[in-house]
Amino acid sequence: MKLLDRLQNRPRIFNLLHRLGLASARSQTSAAERACLCRHVAEAGVAVEIGTFMGVTAAELARSLRSDAVLYCVDPYLDGQAIQAIAMRHLGRKRVLGKVRMIQATAEDALGQLPAQVDFIFVDGDHSFEGLCKDWDVVKKLLRPGGIAAFHDVNPQPGLRVNCEGAIRCFDEVIRHDPGFRLVETCESLQVLVRGSHGS
Numbered sequence: 106m107k108l109l110d111r112l113q114n115r116p117r118i119f120n121l122l123h124r125l126g127l128a129s130a131r132s133q134t135s136a137a138e139r140a141c142l143c144r145h146v147a148e149a150g151v152a153v154e155i156g157t158f159m160g161v162t163a164a165e166l167a168r169s170l171r172s173d174a175v176l177y178c179v180d181p182y183l184d185g186q187a188i189q190a191i192a193m194r195h196l197g198r199k200r201v202l203g204k205v206r207m208i209q210a211t212a213e214d215a216l217g218q219l220p221a222q223v224d225f226i227f228v229d230g231d232h233s234f235e236g237l238c239k240d241w242d243v244v245k246k247l248l249r250p251g252g253i254a255a256f257h258d259v260n261p262q263p264g265l266r267v268n269c270e271g272a273i274r275c276f277d278e279v280i281r282h283d284p285g286f287r288l289v290e291t292c293e294s295l296q297v298l299v300r301g302s303h304g305s
């Protein structure tokens with residue numbers, strides 16, 4: 106394993122290296138997955154990312170949004186402020202901070218701080234079965250009819266992190282069968298659904 110990969114688990118050191126320009130923000134989303142998300146977010150006026158980490162996908166989503174649109178980035182940053190600092194710096198360097206509102210909370214706890222209806226949600230937070238089920242409840246509360254919900258790490262792929270099994274099971278047993286939503290695209294580990302025009 107390369108030194109920088111190992112240092113990613115030492116957030117304060119990684120933050121220092123990022124500040125000095127010696128390390129880049131990291132993401133587990135692939136370029137193809139980010140391109141897919143950016144196509145689906147393009148028409149949104151209000152978008153949400155659940156689980157922002159270092160802000161790599163958030164920056165691309167924000168850049169794809171209309172100039173008057175807003176991206177809410179929701180993450181509790183339970184491991185301390187260093188990862189959040191990297192995310193803020195990365196979004197600043199990509200010149201998209203003006204379109205982003207950062208909420209430091211779990212998706213469930215952020216509900217009161219989010220608009221009542223949103224156009225797009227990217228779910229990439231807690232990958233346990235219970236965690237994704239909670240985020241699915243948040244999606245159903247917030248997403249407008251016709252809106253897009255995208256879920257990361259729910260379509261098994263070679264090399265997918267082992268701790269995604271709960272999320273895969275929640276998607277297969279619960280989310281996939283909701284009659285109010287329809288699968289519109291699969292890209293690697295990503296599944297993209299549209300909410301029916303009457304909601305569910």
Ligand SMILES: C[S@@+](CC[C@H](N)C(=O)[O-])C[C@H]1O[C@@H](n2cnc3c(N)ncnc32)[C@H](O)[C@@H]1O
Pocket residue numbers: 131132133134154155156157158159160161162163179180181182183210211212213229230231236
């Ligand atoms: C896989 S990373 C997200 C990666 C990011 N979406 C990207 O594309 O680079 C998961 C993140 O979810 C956050 N998280 C964990 N539980 C969460 C929850 N209940 N609500 C929101 N975010 C959560 C973690 O703090 C972590 O930063």
